[in-house]
Amino acid sequence: MSLARTESPIVRRTLIGIALFYLILFIFLPLFIVFATALEKGIAYYFNSLTDVDTVAAIKLTVITALIAVPLNLVFGVAASWAIAKFDFRGKNILLTLIDVPLSVSPVISGLIFVLLFGLQGVFGPWLREHGWRIIFAPPAIIIATIFVTFPMVARELIPVMKAQGNDEEEAAITLGASGWKTFWYITLPNIKWGLLYGVILCNARAMGEFGAVSVVSGHIRGLTNTLPLQIEILYNDYNFTAAFAAASLLAFLALFTLVIKSLVEFRFRAELKALRKERSH
């Protein structure tokens, strides 16, 4: 046994005990309550609450929002991390800091920014009204706010991966006659695929679960501008606890699903990182 592991069994058991207690109190118990409350009036009621018109509309809007925000951020994330990791240019550090802004700013403020930009009293408000476009208190604002909040997710996963890999393989491909596009498709993309998948999963989870920013710009119009998290709040405020928890269980499922995929990807990714480290030490 290594010296680092010579603590007495009491210390070890106490530490493990504290960790377990925490997990049970803050993770397992709430999760259990979500599902227990959702199912407390039976499975039929559970499915009825999920097929309620407003809830279905909320699910639809959530899915549409994610379907637009995630691919856009995927493209942005790859482009930004490519630029940051592989090139040197002026303002690189500024770009790096800007990417982090949505993570350091409160989501409520993120939402407010768009109200101030596109709202009736906002910068573009009068112009938008003239042309008959409605952004705030409508799905476009929800999508824009979600894109804003989730845009660091992919880039932040990819930048370290790309930095660690350097330019060597791309340069090799180019000296072998590959075009820029072929180099990206056959060399860069396969090398970052696990990091990319991981980033997309996190981005999607955040896009579907975002509350604060979306709440500010949504207007809470039932069946029209509510995403799933907003719908849960409304149902809860209506004292419709079972329906609220039924909808919440969907998000909980999403979280569990994300966690499982994340662990699987991390597992795969770790094996590759290990190989990478081995390669370096040769």
Place this chain on the structure above:
Amino acid sequence: MSIEVKNIVKTFDAFKALNDVSLKVETGELIALLGPSGSGKTTLLRIIAGLESADSGEILFYGKDASDKKIKDRNVGFVFQHYALFRHMTVFDNIAFGLRVQAKRVRLSDDKIKAKVKDLLSLVQLDWVGDRYPSQLSGGQRQRIALARALAIEPKVLLLDEPFGSLDAQVRKELRQWLRRFHDELQITSLFVTHDQEEALEVADRVVVMNKGKVEQIGTPQEVYHKPASVFVLNFLGNVNIFQGRVIDGKLYLGNNQAKLPQDAKSNIKSANLYIRPHQFDISRTSQGDNAIKATVKFLNLAGSSVKIDLSAESGNILQVEITQQEFSKLQLIKGESVFVCPKDITFCEYEI
């Protein structure tokens, strides 16, 4: 293909990586770019390949300006220091990559690509590793695969960046002899970058010694070793002893010793630095003329083809001397004994007026 580099200048921010570098490589030559890190040798190689662009100056391939040519059209094979093998591809796919990415109208058929990759694998004597991934190969094997991959596109010029830099000493020696034989077989114009003087002197037809972004000397290994153009080249290519002497009335004094002034010295010099390689000394127990230096044996290294001896001279200077094993067995020197060291020849002189 002959390559000509003319007055290349390259600056990174404030750092002048290459400062007016010119050189000419003849068709079929194997050239070593030798220098310490930061001397600009890798930058020069990358500019020739087209991976970097020069601030000013020209690159001529076969007498034609190639400065504006894209990497693709330069037809060069580049072998990277850390191999840069595609880690997610098998060895076979790595070598086939350059053939597969070609435009459809010039691309070989799958069968032909397969046959060609097999030929290349046997050329580098690694027929059996086609299905493996780069991480499953040893360093020396990876280097040879990187070479095979570069050769697949039938380059006219082969550029190698520190090809043996990250290998064990043993593998290094084997591989550089292999590279020499390989080059003699293929006759492809090649440049390789190295900071290891032994490697450059052993393998190359000609050596380009670089320092601080400038070419110090271009010549055969023999020329750069025995007739160095500068103190830098002299120091970089091997151990050397320095003697600082004063000149009085046309006679050179090294401490208490008197030495003959080299014939090319002008009459008005006041001091001279003499550089003498370790093998250019005789050791004897009796004084052999007035330029013999009295010294004490401090350290003996008997391992190797010659015997390396460290001596401390009366002046306090440490001398490094190398004599043959035969000479040593005649003398039977012991640590701590007093002897006379006599220079036979001088490699380089530096004068001050």
